[in-house]
Amino acid sequence: EAAVTQSPRSKVAVTGGKVTLSCHQTNNHDYMYWYRQDTGHGLRLIHYSYVADSTEKGDIPDGYKASRPSQENFSLILELASLSQTAVYFCASSPWTGTNSDYTFGSGTRLLVI
Amino acid sequence: GEKVEQHESTLSVREGDSAVINCTYTDTASSYFPWYKQEAGKGLHFVIDIRSNVDRKQSQRLIVLLDKKAKRFSLHITATQPEDSAIYFCAASHDTNAYKVIFGKGTHLHVLP
Numbered sequence: 041e042a043a044v045t046q047s048p049r050s051k052v053a054v055t056g057g058k059v060t061l062s063c064h065q066t067n068n069h070d071y072m073y074w075y076r077q078d079t080g081h082g083l084r085l086i087h088y089s090y091v092a093d094s095t096e097k098g099d100i101p102d103g104y105k106a107s108r109p110s111q112e113n114f115s116l117i118l119e120l121a122s123l124s125q126t127a128v129y130f131c132a133s134s135p136w137t138g139t140n141s142d143y144t145f146g147s148g149t150r151l152l153v154i
Numbered sequence: 155g156e157k158v159e160q161h162e163s164t165l166s167v168r169e170g171d172s173a174v175i176n177c178t179y180t181d182t183a184s185s186y187f188p189w190y191k192q193e194a195g196k197g198l199h200f201v202i203d204i205r206s207n208v209d210r211k212q213s214q215r216l217i218v219l220l221d222k223k224a225k226r227f228s229l230h231i232t233a234t235q236p237e238d239s240a241i242y243f244c245a246a247s248h249d250t251n252a253y254k255v256i257f258g259k260g261t262h263l264h265v266l267p
Binding site (some may be wrong): 051082130146 | 155158188197243254255260
């Protein structure tokens with residue numbers, strides 16, 4: 041079954057440390073996304089990618105980097121983690137065309153920065 | 155920037171009753187409106203959508219209404235069941251940029267026995 045798998049499921053990081061969140065999809069989708077979910081804010085797009093070796097800024101990219109080394113893998117990198125980056129992070133994938141019914145989300149990574 | 159406002163942050167209904175979740179959007183170019191469900195500890199999954207060329211769509215117990223003039227759309231869940239309890243997100247996007255989705259803040263639906 042096609043899927044989006046995120047790792048780790050949860051993580052505690054110290055302020056100023058480096059954090060890498062990983063995402064792997066088996067959907068053969070071109071697009072991949074990183075969202076963060078905060079209570080009262082819904083989902084906000086951080087970075088996305090439509091092809092390997094290329095990433096694009098979303099709506100809230102500051103403090104985050106992304107890497108798409110292959111079609112299947114998309115990472116979110118926090119070089120200097122801050123308290124404000126405590127949130128739940130979701131990865132998703134979608135084909136390059138089509139409707140949002142084709143979006144597939146991962147189960148999320150719960151990040152706590154202390 | 156463009157926004158999708160989801161009016162109810164929490165909604166409680168009795169099992170068997172109907173639940174209605176309302177959203178408004180600001181981008182007049184929005185033409186595609188999906189809804190997602192998030193169960194506890196899980197990611198979002200798609201439940202139903204509507205395109206701007208229709209004003210009503212039904213899938214089993216789910217009905218979506220769209221009022222383009224008012225830039226408003228709503229999800230109606232009829233004959234609610236306990237398994238309907240979850241967070242529901244509305245969203246909007248341009249048809250030509252389906253990847254650029256703007257989400258509402260979510261509505262936590264509680265179906266009470």
